[in-house]
Amino acid sequence: MSTVIRLIARPMFLILFITLVNFNPIFAQKVKWNKVKVLVYTRNGKGYVHDNIAKSVEAIQAIGKQNGFVVDSTSDASKFTDDNLKQYDVLFFSNTNNDVFDTDAQRVALMRYMQAGGNFVGLHSASGTERKWKWFKNMLGGTFFWHEPGQSFSVKILDPKNPSLAHLPQTWKREKDEFYFVKEMAVNLTVLAVNDHTTIQKPAGKALDTFGTVFPSVWWHEYDGGRAFYSSLGHQKEDYDTVELRKHLLGAIEFAIGPQKPRNYSKAYATSPQDEVRVK
Numbered sequence: 001m002s003t004v005i006r007l008i009a010r011p012m013f014l015i016l017f018i019t020l021v022n023f024n025p026i027f028a029q030k031v032k033w034n035k036v037k038v039l040v041y042t043r044n045g046k047g048y049v050h051d052n053i054a055k056s057v058e059a060i061q062a063i064g065k066q067n068g069f070v071v072d073s074t075s076d077a078s079k080f081t082d083d084n085l086k087q088y089d090v091l092f093f094s095n096t097n098n099d100v101f102d103t104d105a106q107r108v109a110l111m112r113y114m115q116a117g118g119n120f121v122g123l124h125s126a127s128g129t130e131r132k133w134k135w136f137k138n139m140l141g142g143t144f145f146w147h148e149p150g151q152s153f154s155v156k157i158l159d160p161k162n163p164s165l166a167h168l169p170q171t172w173k174r175e176k177d178e179f180y181f182v183k184e185m186a187v188n189l190t191v192l193a194v195n196d197h198t199t200i201q202k203p204a205g206k207a208l209d210t211f212g213t214v215f216p217s218v219w220w221h222e223y224d225g226g227r228a229f230y231s232s233l234g235h236q237k238e239d240y241d242t243v244e245l246r247k248h249l250l251g252a253i254e255f256a257i258g259p260q261k262p263r264n265y266s267k268a269y270a271t272s273p274q275d276e277v278r279v280k
Contacts, residue, residue, distance in 0.1 A: 031254050036069035038253060039088045043075040045098030050125055052237035056094040059240035063250050080106035085113040086263045090256050093126040095234075100129055104273050111135060111275070112268035114226035119256040122230040123249070127182050133273055139223045141189050141230050142182035146206045150178050150235060154199040155217055159192045164218065164231070164251030168244065171196075177239070180232035181208045181215055186223075193218035195232075220255065224277045225267055229256040 040060050042053050057073045064071035072088075077100060085091070091113065093100075101107050107130075114120065120139065122129070128144035130136040137143045155172040157165050165172075172193070179195050194214040197207055208215065220229040229252050239245045269278065 031257055031260055033067045033069045035260065036089045036253075036257065037087055038064065038069060038071045038090045038092055039079070039085070040071060040073040040092045040094050041075070041079075041096060041100070042073060042094055043077055043096055043100035045100055047098045048125075049097065050095040050235070052124075052235065052240065053095050055237040055240040056123065056234065059246050060092065060094065060249060063246055063253075067250065077102045077106050080109040082109055082112055082265060082268075085109055085118065086116065086265065088113075088118070089260070090119045090121055090253050092121045092123070092253065093129060094123045095125045096122075096129045097125045098128060098131065107133065107136075107273040108270050111224065111270035111273070112265065113263065114139065114224050114228075115268040115270060116225065116263040116265045117261060117267065118226045118263055119258070120226060120228040121252045121256050122228070123252075124178075124180075124232060124234040127180065127230065127232060135224075135273060135275070135277070137184055138186050138277070139228050141219055141221065141228065142185035145181045145183040145208065147181065148179040148200055148207070149202060149204055150176050151200065151202055152176055153179050154196045155233070156194050156196055156214065157192075158194065159190075162192050162251065163254045164229070164248050165192060166251065167247045172244075174233065176236055177233055178235040179215070180217065181206070182232070183208070185210075185216075186221060189216070189219040189221045191216040191219045225280075227256050227258050 040057055042057060061071045122140050127140055127142060131143050152175050155174060157168055157170050157172060160166060179200060195217045197213045197215065217232045220227065231252060234245060
């Protein structure tokens with residue numbers, strides 16, 4: 001069971017609501033891991049930089065070695081070109097934050113990658129990335145608003161068949177993490193897990209009540225020709241040594257890839273970061 005956020009128009013107002021649907025995507029084939037290449041991007045702009053970045057890269061590289069796929073990592077925005085990105089099955093933004101590109105050409109390269117059928121995974125503070133860029137915020141699914149101080153809380157799994165969550169109990173107890181709230185959320189997200197705010201013991205008073213006492217923490221959607229997956233979890237650097245978080249990351253990569261296929265740049269059309277998404 002997963003959750004879809006939809007926006008329904010009425011003559012005088014808009015209603016945002018959540019519907020539960022049976023959503024069990026069936027891929028045409030199993031992922032051929034020996035054919036997979038992942039680029040982990042870790043650039044941070046001016047502002048807070050997480051101390052978990054090195055451990056997250058280490059974890060993803062270990063997952064790649066264990067499963068037989070290639071993992072490259074960089075914080076160099078000049079790597080964002082058509083010629084370089086087209087080789088990668090997934091771009092994994094691990095704890096990126098604030099402005100992470102130097103030029104609009106680099107932003108356009110990301111857009112063209114997705115339009116060519118590329119796949120994206122954002123982790124934790126990736127939701128704080130490129131906060132002024134509409135296309136990126138819509139692609140990730142929203143932009144960071146605020147988080148509760150680090151503490152224990154529970155995550156409710158809505159889709160236990162998703163490969164990023166299949167190894168977890170229905171209630172995933174986080175011993176210490178950050179309960180994220182995201183604003184400007186996209187309205188076509190399939191929500192896979194939600195954080196339960198009733199399990200927060202020391203609330204700091206800025207929680208959003210958009211969804212009552214829960215807030216989405218793991219989701220995915222199709223966007224501008226590609227697939228985008230996001231998880232707000234993973235603040236503590238020690239967690240990247242745990243099996244449960246590493247399986248969460250592996251499943252995120254697997255699900256983002258979906259039906260395995262090469263990028264098709266004949267479908268890429270972006271020339272400016274402000275270009276509107278074309279409706280297929």
